[in-house]
Amino acid sequence: MFSYLVRRVAIMLPTLVLVSVVCFVVIQAAPGSFTDRYLEDPRMGPEAVARINAQLGLDRPLYEQYLRWVGGIVTRLDFGYSFFANRPVSTVIGERLFWTIVVAGVTMFFSWLVAVPLGIVTALRRNGFTDAVASFIGYVGLAVPDFLIALLLIALVLQAGGTQVGGLFSPRYIGAPWSWAKLLDFLNHMWIPILAIGTTGVASVMRQMRANLLDVLNADYVRTARSKGLTERRVINRHAVRTAINPLVSMLGLSLPELINGTIIASIVLNLPTIGPLLYDSLLAKDQYVAMSLLLLASLLLMVGNLLADVALAWVDPRIRYD
Amino acid sequence: MPRNRLTTLVTALVLAAWGTALAQPKVVDYPNLGMTPATVGGTLTFPLADSPPTFLYYAQIDNNTQTLTGVVFDSLVEFNLETYAIEPALAASWDVSADGTVYTFHLRQGVTWHDGTPFTAADVVFTYTQIITNPEARAGDAAQFMFTVDGEQRPVTFEAPDDATVVMTLPAPSAAFLLQQRFPIFPKHKLLPFTVEGGAQQADINNAWPTDTPLAEVVGTGPFMYDSYVAGQKVGLVRNPNYWKVDSAGTSLPYAERLDYLVVRGNEAQAAQFLAGNLAVLNISGAQFPDFKDREVAGADFRVVTSPALFGSPPHVAFNFDDPAFSEVFGDVAFRRAMERAVDRERVIDDVYNGLAEIPGTPTAPADGTFYEDTKPLMLPFDLAAAAAALDELGIKDTDGNGVRNVPSGRDLEFSLTYNADSSTFTDIATILQNDFGKIGVKANLVGVQGSALLSTGLAGDYQAIIIALGNQPDPELRKPIWQPGGSLYYWHRSTQPATPGGEPNFAAMADWEKRIYDIFDQGTTLVDRTARVALYKEWQRLNAENVPVIMIAKPANIAAVHENVGNFVYNLGVIPGYNPVPHYYVK
Numbered sequence: 072m073f074s075y076l077v078r079r080v081a082i083m084l085p086t087l088v089l090v091s092v093v094c095f096v097v098i099q100a101a102p103g104s105f106t107d108r109y110l111e112d113p114r115m116g117p118e119a120v121a122r123i124n125a126q127l128g129l130d131r132p133l134y135e136q137y138l139r140w141v142g143g144i145v146t147r148l149d150f151g152y153s154f155f156a157n158r159p160v161s162t163v164i165g166e167r168l169f170w171t172i173v174v175a176g177v178t179m180f181f182s183w184l185v186a187v188p189l190g191i192v193t194a195l196r197r198n199g200f201t202d203a204v205a206s207f208i209g210y211v212g213l214a215v216p217d218f219l220i221a222l223l224l225i226a227l228v229l230q231a232g233g234t235q236v237g238g239l240f241s242p243r244y245i246g247a248p249w250s251w252a253k254l255l256d257f258l259n260h261m262w263i264p265i266l267a268i269g270t271t272g273v274a275s276v277m278r279q280m281r282a283n284l285l286d287v288l289n290a291d292y293v294r295t296a297r298s299k300g301l302t303e304r305r306v307i308n309r310h311a312v313r314t315a316i317n318p319l320v321s322m323l324g325l326s327l328p329e330l331i332n333g334t335i336i337a338s339i340v341l342n343l344p345t346i347g348p349l350l351y352d353s354l355l356a357k358d359q360y361v362a363m364s365l366l367l368l369a370s371l372l373l374m375v376g377n378l379l380a381d382v383a384l385a386w387v388d389p390r391i392r393y394d
Numbered sequence: 395m396p397r398n399r400l401t402t403l404v405t406a407l408v409l410a411a412w413g414t415a416l417a418q419p420k421v422v423d424y425p426n427l428g429m430t431p432a433t434v435g436g437t438l439t440f441p442l443a444d445s446p447p448t449f450l451y452y453a454q455i456d457n458n459t460q461t462l463t464g465v466v467f468d469s470l471v472e473f474n475l476e477t478y479a480i481e482p483a484l485a486a487s488w489d490v491s492a493d494g495t496v497y498t499f500h501l502r503q504g505v506t507w508h509d510g511t512p513f514t515a516a517d518v519v520f521t522y523t524q525i526i527t528n529p530e531a532r533a534g535d536a537a538q539f540m541f542t543v544d545g546e547q548r549p550v551t552f553e554a555p556d557d558a559t560v561v562m563t564l565p566a567p568s569a570a571f572l573l574q575q576r577f578p579i580f581p582k583h584k585l586l587p588f589t590v591e592g593g594a595q596q597a598d599i600n601n602a603w604p605t606d607t608p609l610a611e612v613v614g615t616g617p618f619m620y621d622s623y624v625a626g627q628k629v630g631l632v633r634n635p636n637y638w639k640v641d642s643a644g645t646s647l648p649y650a651e652r653l654d655y656l657v658v659r660g661n662e663a664q665a666a667q668f669l670a671g672n673l674a675v676l677n678i679s680g681a682q683f684p685d686f687k688d689r690e691v692a693g694a695d696f697r698v699v700t701s702p703a704l705f706g707s708p709p710h711v712a713f714n715f716d717d718p719a720f721s722e723v724f725g726d727v728a729f730r731r732a733m734e735r736a737v738d739r740e741r742v743i744d745d746v747y748n749g750l751a752e753i754p755g756t757p758t759a760p761a762d763g764t765f766y767e768d769t770k771p772l773m774l775p776f777d778l779a780a781a782a783a784a785l786d787e788l789g790i791k792d793t794d795g796n797g798v799r800n801v802p803s804g805r806d807l808e809f810s811l812t813y814n815a816d817s818s819t820f821t822d823i824a825t826i827l828q829n830d831f832g833k834i835g836v837k838a839n840l841v842g843v844q845g846s847a848l849l850s851t852g853l854a855g856d857y858q859a860i861i862i863a864l865g866n867q868p869d870p871e872l873r874k875p876i877w878q879p880g881g882s883l884y885y886w887h888r889s890t891q892p893a894t895p896g897g898e899p900n901f902a903a904m905a906d907w908e909k910r911i912y913d914i915f916d917q918g919t920t921l922v923d924r925t926a927r928v929a930l931y932k933e934w935q936r937l938n939a940e941n942v943p944v945i946m947i948a949k950p951a952n953i954a955a956v957h958e959n960v961g962n963f964v965y966n967l968g969v970i971p972g973y974n975p976v977p978h979y980y981v982k
Contacts, residue, residue: 103847109455109532117882123532126597156447157454158604166606166625225666236666238627242439242654245628342663344626352444355846 072385079381083374087367088141094366095137098359105129105154105357127154140360151360155353160364164346170239171345174264174338175329182269183276187319190280191312197285205277213274217337221267225340228263235260237342264341268334272326279322283315290314317388324380328372331365417504417638418486422647422978427476429962429978431643434633436981437652438674438960441664445626445657449612450585450603451578452531461968462629465653465976467578467614470499470518470560472972475964477763478704478868480572483972484513484579484615485560494567494922499560499575505638507581508613508620515554520582522552522562524589530596538574541565567920569927570871576972581613617648617977629655639977648977649962668696668955675956675963675979680747681818686955696957700750702761703952705967707863708754709823710944711737711811715887717858720809723790723801724858725887727905730942731774732784736830738776743948746822754949756938757877758931759866767932769939773946782834792835799835808837809858812851815842820861823947827861852885861947870931871918877934878915879908886944907941958982 105127106120124130128139143149150160189209193202212220225236234241239260244253287293288311296310297303335347346365353361385391423429446458451467453459470485482488485499505513522539527549529536539550541564548565555561564571586592588602603612609620617637622630631653639647656673658664661682668676669689678686678698686698713724713733723729743751756773758766774780785791785799790807793800799807811831813824821842828838838859843851852860864883867873875881880890880899889903901909914934921927952965959982964975 103844103850107846107850119529119534119537122529126530126532126600153447155454155456156604157600158606162604162606170626222662229666229669234670234672236670236672237658237663238656238667240627242628242656242672243437245656246622246624246630339659340663342658342660342667344624344657348626348659355844 076378076382079378083371083378086374087371090370091141091363091367092137094363095133095140095359098354098357098362099133101354101357103357105359107357127152136359140363150364153353153358153361155356155358155361160360163349163361164364164368167344167346167349170343171331171347174239174261174268174343174345175334177261178265178268179272179326181265182272183323185269186273186276187280187316189273190277191284191307193277194281194284194288194315195307209274209277212270215270217268217271217334218340220270221263221337221340224263224267235263237263237340239343264337264343267341268337276319276322279319280315283318284311287311287315314388317384320383320387321377321380324376324378324383325373327376327379328369331369331372417506417636418502419638419640419646420482420486420502421642422639423642424476424964424978427964429964431641431645432649432961432980434645434649434980435651436649437654438650438976438979438981439654439656439672441658441667441673441676442629442655443657443664444659446605446629448604449607449620450580450599452525452528452533452580453600453602455533457969460971462631462655463578463614464616464968464971464974465618465631466612466616466620467580468616469576469578469972471572471575472974473576473868473970475973475975475978478973484518485575488572490572495564497562497564497571499562501558501560502638503558505615506636507583507615508634509610511581511583511613513579513581513615514557515560516557517582518560518579519552519554520586520589520591521577521579524591525580525585525599526577528589528596528599531599534599535577541568567922569919569921569924570869573869573872578971579615584611584613617974618653621652627657629657631655637977641978649980650976653976668957669694671695671957673957674960675954677952677954677965677967679819680750680950680953683748683750683953690955695959696955699954699956699963699965701952701965702752702759703866703950703965704759704761704868705866705970705973706759706950706952707865708757708759708946708949709820709861709863710754710757710946711827711859711861712852712886712944713859714855714857716855716889717809719805720801720807720858723807726788727941728784728788729790730945732781732788733831733836734774734942734945735777735781735784736827736834736836737945737947738826738830739947740776742823742826745826746819747948747950750953751948751950754946755866756935756946757864757866757873757944758870758935759949762866762868764868765870765928765931767935769935772936772939776830778830778834785834785836797835798837806837807835808839810841811838812841812843812848812857812860814845814848814861816845820863824861849883849885853883853888855885855888866949870915870934874915874919877911877938879904879912881915905941907937908943911937 106123106129109120109123128136140151143151153160153163156163189205193205196202228236239257240253241256244256247253293306293311296306331346331350335351338345338347339351350362350365353365442458442461444458446462447454447456448459451459451463468484470483471480472483474481484502484505486502487500489498501515507513525531526534527536527539528534541548543565551563553561585602588594588599590596605623605625609623612620617634618631619634621632633648633651637647641647656667658667664673664676665682667673683698690696690698713730715721715725717724739753743749752760753770755766756769760766789802790799792798801807811824811828814820824840828840831838848862851857852862864876870877876883878884879887880892884890890900890908892899904912911934914930918927918930954965956963961980961982962978964978966975
């Protein structure tokens with residue numbers, strides 16, 4: 072197992088280097104420059120813009136800009152500087168990390184909480200009425216983009232005279248110390264992102280669970296368990312579901328990068344203080360080190376998630392051994 | 395509750411007795427704008443389009459930083475909210491020497507920074523010498539204070555003969571100098587370590603006051619003080635009890651006890667937050683107007699307020715004089731005059747702005763009581779038949795029978811029309827123009843670009859025709875780089891620009907009317923006689939109307955939605971230094 076882990080981590084490094092090169096090239100290839108924002112302002116002459124380019128190192132050759140950035144990461148864990156916020160990228164990303172993890176964690180938790188039982192039920196009642204209804208809702212959820220659901224929910228809330236039309240809190244609770252009232256206000260806001268972002272996840276997890284369970288239900292050992300005279304409940308819970316859930320573990324691992332780029336548009340529509348909108352803004356403004364660091368982070372999370380999933384699989388499924 | 399009220403009462407009494415007596419007050423009153431004296435209290439919530447990148451105005455050009463700076467800091471002078479005249483702010487009065495080169499500002503007495511430190515002339519000199527004229531400050535304005543006299547670069551100098559006086563000495567007279575002194579003034583005792591005077595490098599000023607700075611460090615003299623900041627969500631401000639403005643009843647401004655700026659991205663999200671009652675006021679566009687007006691008529695608890703706009707950006711369509719394929723045609727006044735007849739201004743005003751726009755000036759805003767010249771009689775109204783006839787007369791006819799006119803060289807008159815695709819307003823305008831041009835055999839192919847890349851596309855000359863909106867200001871001098879031929883933003887005729895930045899413009903490329911406009915702006919900069927200046931700029935507007943360097947399309951009005959519990963509302967763009975009605979708003 073240990074040597075397997077070492078091998079996997081060793082493969083990640085060159086992949087990350089490749090990803091960083093691709094990120095850099097993609098961002099450089101986009102039209103415009105960070106300093107375009109200065110052009111219309113009457114205060115800014117062309118000389119002033121040239122001076123800012125020099126301050127930011129944008130006048131240096133591209134390979135030099137790239138090497139400096141990578142060098143900073145390798146030697147000092149310094150992800151560069153946000154041109155826009157005049158401070159290190161790590162602090163810019165850091166102040167959004169908490170709510171990003173909370174929002175992603177809570178929505179994922181709820182979508183799994185709904186999806187896994189639904190998947191089991193629809194597999195057991197295969198082609199029945201419940202299956203048809205749940206599958207229909209699942210497919211609609213999968214087909215409708217999350218931001219559209221978000222917009223519809225906002226319109227509904229407005230129609231009903233509600234005030235929670237985006238954000239995580241009512242204005243007066245933002246920055247206030249935690250209290251029961253604040254928690255209640257948070258939950259009152261949070262159900263919209265849970266529904267909007269979670270619905271998409273529900274469908275795929277549910278379908279996956281349903282398919283896995285159907286496979287397992289036809290397996291020999293399930294028939295054996297039944298013929299031993301075990302109760303149907305015990306057969307399903309102890310024998311079938313435990314095996315059927317294994318592939319979902321790898322799905323969980325793969326969804327780690329969604330922390331960053333999974334819900335950009337929904338986060339913008341719902342006005343959530345998460346990393347998604349930051350990535351969007353930095354790409355538009357060509358705040359290159361912020362954008363590149365976020366893209367790099369997303370690919371790192373994907374690889375780490377993959378690795379964790381594989382390790383977890385080995386742990387939950389005795390049939391899998393890596394050595 | 396009674397205790398709170400008592401505190402407020404005591405505070406008010408103390409203020410009346412001491413506060414206003416300490417700071418030399420400025421009595422402000424705008425009965426013509428519908429303002430009435432009010433009482434102190436309540437919270438107002440405004441939208442902020444995004445988190446501010448920094449708390450230091452001079453470190454980044456950004457609307458959100460500018461909006462917050464407007465309510466936390468003061469400048470030497472400010473606008474009269476009604477007439478746009480320049481009035482005292484931190485400078486209680488000033489003298490100008492007879493030759494117009496020495497400005498002596500007498501500072502308001504008893505003003506303190508939010509941390510209690512006295513505000514003095516040293517702060518003003520520090521802000522000007524160490525920050526504004528620092529060439530490395532990303533949102534500084536060093537060029538404004540460097541004059542070219544007899545071909546030689548000479549700076550404006552700043553001195554503080556005593557704590558209450560600032561003297562600025564100019565190398566040559568400058569007509570708009572006073573108007574330009576709306577720079578927010580920053581505290582020397584907090585920012586000194588980031589400046590050359592404090593031992594740092596010039597560029598270090600940009601690192602001062604990032605948004606993770608403790609808010610007790612970020613002090614101004616303005617009506618509100620920073621209280622809380624939650625990244626990506628909210629900026630909380632509290633009332634400055636020692637502010638120097640008072641209303642006609644003697645109550646010290648501002649009226650609102652708290653000001654919350656809610657970070658809400660995007661027009662739709664802001665509209666939803668406003669309709670849900672989470673925002674007190676919201677600036678809206680003509681396209682949003684019908685929806686809001688319907689709701690108002692249906693009994694919603696807000697009103698929609700419209701007013702003619704001085705600031706704000708009227709769109710125009712420009713043809714690239716230096717286009718490789720069509721320079722002879724696009725550079726011809728007769729062609730542009732013909733195309734002006736194919737621009738349906740009335741339809742844009744009715745359909746795109748829902749009637750909430752007016753025929754623009756060329757380009758001065760009609761709301762500008764001083765400089766606006768009514769050039770409507772010189773502008774050509776929409777008339778496709780006349781446009782077609784004018785093109786025929788120029789020899790631009792469809793010679794090959796493919797439905798598209800041919801220029802004398804034989805080439806089809808088919809060109810790209812670049813516009814800002816992020817904005818539904820500009821997309822609509824572009825479509826209307828394309829459609830009408832098509833009806834007279836002129837083929838325009840729409841090219842949508844990102845809003846942030848529009849101006850750089852224009853400046854790079856990478857277009858054939860383009861729709862751009864550039865802002866109006868209360869003095870043409872402030873827009874000189876746009877409208878003076880050879881200026882850095884005179885993008886439709888780039889061959890007039892100097893070969894090297896800062897050098898002599900290319901006079902050889904200029905038409906006679908462009909040379910005249912060049913001279914007008916040159917004279918306007920230094921001419922102190924106001925009447926003569928106004929006459930010069932009126933001549934410029936007539937020249938623009940007759941020669942259509944660009945075809946002005948419409949001047950949108952200001953539209954805002956205001957909840958019924960907000961009193962004394964005056965439209966506020968938020969980002970104009972020295973124009974700040976927020977201290978007057980009160981909670982009913």
